[in-house]
Amino acid sequence: MKAITSSKILIPIFSENYGTSSWCLDELVQIMERKNKNGQIVLPIFYKVKPADVGHQIGSFGKAFHRREKRLLGRSSFDAVTLKKWKKALLEVSTLKGYEAQGSEAELVKLVVKKALNELKKKFELVISENLVGIDSHVDKVIEFMDNKSHATLFVGIHGMGGIGKTTLAKAIYNKLFNQFEHRSFIDDIRESCKRNDGVPYLQNRLISDILKQKIEFVTKDEGIGLISSRFKHKKVLVLLDDVDDVNQVKCLAGNRDWFSLGSKIIITTRNKRVLEEVGVDHDYELKEMDENQSLILFSKHAFRRDSPPSEFEDLTHEAVSITGGLPLSLEVFGSLVCGKKPRQWRATIKKLKKVPPKEVQEKLRISFEALDYQQKQIFLDIACFFISTNEIIASYMWDACDFFPEEGIEVLIFRSLIKVGDDHMLRMHDQLRDLGREIVREENQGEPSCRSRLWDYKEAQEVLKGNKGTDKIEAINLSEGSAADGDIYTEKQFKNLTNLRYLHMTNAHLSGDFKDLMKGLKWLRWQNCPASFEVNTFDVKELLVLELQGSKINEKWEGWSFFKMAEKLKYLDLSLCVSLENIDFLSTFEKLEVLILSGCWKLKRVNTSIEDMEGLLRLELGSSRALHHAVGADASAEHPVPRFCLRELPAEIGKLKALQQLHLVSTVSLSTLPNSIRSLENLEILDISWSGIEELPDGIGNLRKLRELRASHCTNLKGIMIESMSNLSSLQHLDFTDCDKLQSLPNLPFGLTYLGVTFQSHKLPSLSHLVHLKDLRVRGCGFLQCI
Template identity: 50%
Template sequence: MASSSSTPPHGRDYEGGEEQWKGNNYEVFLSFRGKDTRKGFTDYLYTSLKDAGIHVFRDDDELRVGDEFGPELLRSIMQSKISISIISEDYASSKWCLRELAQILNCKRNEGQIVLPIFYKVEPSQVRYLTGRLGHAINAHKENDEMIVKKWKESLKEVSFLKGWESEKIHNGREAVLVKMVVRRVMSELKRLFQLNVPEQLVGVDNRVENIMNKIDAKFNGTWIIGIYGMGGIGKTTLAKVLYDKLSSHFEDRCFVENIRETSRREGIKCLQKQLISDIIGSLCDVSNVDDGIGILKSRFTSKKVLILLDDVDDRTHLNTLVGDGSWFKARSIVIVTTRDKSILDTAGVSHKYQLNELLLDQSLVLFSRHAFRMDSPMIDYEVFSRDIVSTTGGLPLALEVIGSFLCGKTKEAWKATSKKLEKVPHTKVQEKLTISYDALDPDDQQIFLDIACFFIGSSKQHPIYMWDACGFFPGKGIEVLSLLSLIKIDKDDNLLMHDQLRDLEREIICLENQKEPQNRSRLWTYEEAAEVLGSNKVRVFSTCPS
């Protein structure tokens, strides 16, 4: 779950003698004295962090030109979540290192940045009192402004009090052990800082999370498995994500496995096992088959207290092959499961089940109003309309969000027409309610919506834009319309996201083009159907990438 992500590169910049991608948000900034550690310890640490999937900016003071920070360097320090300063004997002889350290500590004070010092073949007391070569090195900067040198000395003193590592005291100076400890700590801190992507306009969630939290027995000596069940679109995943975020600070080892129903059908359970194992151990792990995955989970995780969220489970096999009965993990581990099918939880013997019911009428009105009016209550002229429409949605958050977004800024005539349509649809027919927004899209935007549902969920929005441009679809406008209507979401990394109910709705529309003959549909997204009709000239798109 703690996966690193980056924005697409926009160009290159020569910083510290090393080519760096511009536009990246680094997770770790690595500051060191090149002459002391570049070719040994620092290179080993840098490579190990990169191999763990961590996005690292490695600076090198000796390869810099001039006296001022470049904007890329300053931005890299400020945007990093963690800074690692490798304080070595000759560290204080470098003006660049001292400038970086001052800036790093400034980010710690003002932005809460995590600073992890490594005292490489020096003791913290030497750094604190500037004795030995460190003292000689700092005194060599007398030609600089006295106040600047004083600030550098204060920075060295401040960092000496921070909790870090003394290289000579870790397994008698064994650097390989130290590197593993640092990587492990960085992974843990990044996971602790990471929060799952949840909607901003939450209503009725806090009380439900508190209710579940109060039932968790901290003294329970096994694995606590929590099953959250309810119909599609009712908010199970959102509730589970908020609960996961609340609990995450108590666990070093965590994993969020999403869209299990869809992923298992397309890529198999082995893919899910591989993600779970790799996320928890912090490195890629090869799984040859499902039984192999079970064996790895059983043998390697008994000493790990884990927090796992399994989202959209629709088969007992998913639980059997991913978490078993919970005994594979250390005591007081927690597994959260979301499903539409309560019988899966019953069959698996999950004793802590939570049924997610519809929102109350007042809660529904608040959520609807936030999307329809951008405030917590309806406009006076629309209050009756709003209550009528809300009463037809059955308290389903997804329907309230989509229909509210669709009606935002519409005329009263449009509100009346929508209300009449909704009255004809039973509460349980969620997808029919959602079709109202799809039907209102112009044809080009419908095509973009269908493409996303079939091929581009989880992809960067930049990837399909070239294709849509070539089709004359005006993708910039289309994506904006879909986003404003809450039909898609775009995360902080510019990836396209879509609720599984909307995804299933769009794919059903494709299937209805011809239910019996896949070759006569405009899109194919399953490998089995595509294999049958690759010779047909009716196929417009064939996806080889999982979504």
């Protein structure tokens, strides 16, 4: 019982005879009590029994349980209340997401271990939470200054070296002030965003969207300055500008105090104190290294998953902490590096660390890199050079084909704090680690970029190709620089020696000549805004797995398809915003596709019945992505009319996509019905019909037992009474019917919901008392509602 009380993760294993043990059942009652009171994680394993058998005491599990029940009830000393507690705990645990032992038990063990490690890591990742070390005193000092001038518009700067915790401190301050402001915005990672996206206008658009709650697209930074300075004048705002490296970034986002109402607060983080001097901040706070005690706690959280070291590791921990220089990033990375290792291995690692000068943080971090195996190093370097803010699932297609074993590699990199992966699957990496990775690649050949494995800098890549200096050392290359109108032209001569290329990124580029045998090993082609004309004679891309042609001028008759159709291994195809595309019949050759994205293909008239041949398809996006839905929704005006999707129906054959997990139909305003065959999508987890023209849900929607999210907001044609079978959706967690103005009533709701959003015309909500997991309830625009 003590172990149950003190553990963060509890893993009960249910076998056929579990219910015959009073001891086991008493433990289960305790486990569920800890989960409900303290939020401990429970990961049940059902070993050769079904969850329903456990929950309702039926089948072989039930027979064994009832034999035990009969014997116990025959004893005068047995308390029947205990039996009720057992049955309640069994029912509750059977509804949790767990694991069923079917097939390889070794694979099941790997899955459980991976999940446990992920949850442990999540518990101790130093996000804005109570687990942060030594941050309260810094927060209090900055807040004290702000409180003394609470009615003034203030610019506050936080500066310090990379990895010192500036962003964490700023977020903590932001969270403290959050509830005092109706209008607020957090613009993160400004330095990198300016490089990756369309510069300052992209950031201005984000700020305006956050503050005004509407999307107003513009192209130039001067337009943005005019709009912000005029529309924010009467708004008291809280704005956090994270990782600024140029004063002009601040001037374009928060030019001066006159842009905002009195009481506004602008927080700026930067490595460069000069930026804050040029801005003229009211208060400049320098964040310095952690003291020894704070360092010890932070290191222990990552090395031991607790606040202090076990006694046998105490001396080693002090020794390790003494050489980290009090830098939070170093403490986090090195703590993760030695986690789970024996004292002998600790000593070897500390010996390596001691050889590095104390202030050379990058060299210290290099030790964590050197501890990786070859495949893990390749993944780390790819992320550092190209894939920060890229979806791990897409990158894994290439890594898997290169035998880099991405599932294991990403797990190792996360556990060693070298990367982070968000809930959106986006790869994140601290800029210190990014710089380390890029420096390691530069060291492959300091003088000749052409002899390095990766070229991420556009100018260097241009110099190599334009000078015909390419070599077989180059594996990945970025030839994209924003969205220049004219684009570059590349010939076969320039690519002649790049025989080991596996990743190529171009924007607005033209290829010309005979590329036979030049791209045989290419796994991933990201060719955004590619031209309508295809000027290549021969293009061998049979090994291609990922093809991204976003925003291209191509249509179904594009000559390039004759070559790309030979890529029979293709798994990921992104044709979003290919606005000339009218049909996708030609895609039938890609039978191994797992992801097909057709968002923003306004002219697409139909989905061919041959889509049933894509048996492995996991994700299908039609209409508009969630990121694009504003462009076809509330922001329409006479000057910018809504692009009306031509797609009017889906073929019944879509029901044959047995593997499909995600179906996105956002903003398909001409689509009024879903085929009844959708009931056969037994693996569907996400169905998003937001902003669509759907009038009613198909009868068989209750069959989708794995459906986790049903998003149907702004379906203004959705009417009538919702299908009662929806209560059978036992996996449903997110249900959104907000702004469905014609919706008459709701069905009985599935018990697993954590989010419920509704707009409907009834006087009364259905019962909510059984929704014990509900965290977020949004009832909006229900003009007739009298009671809840």
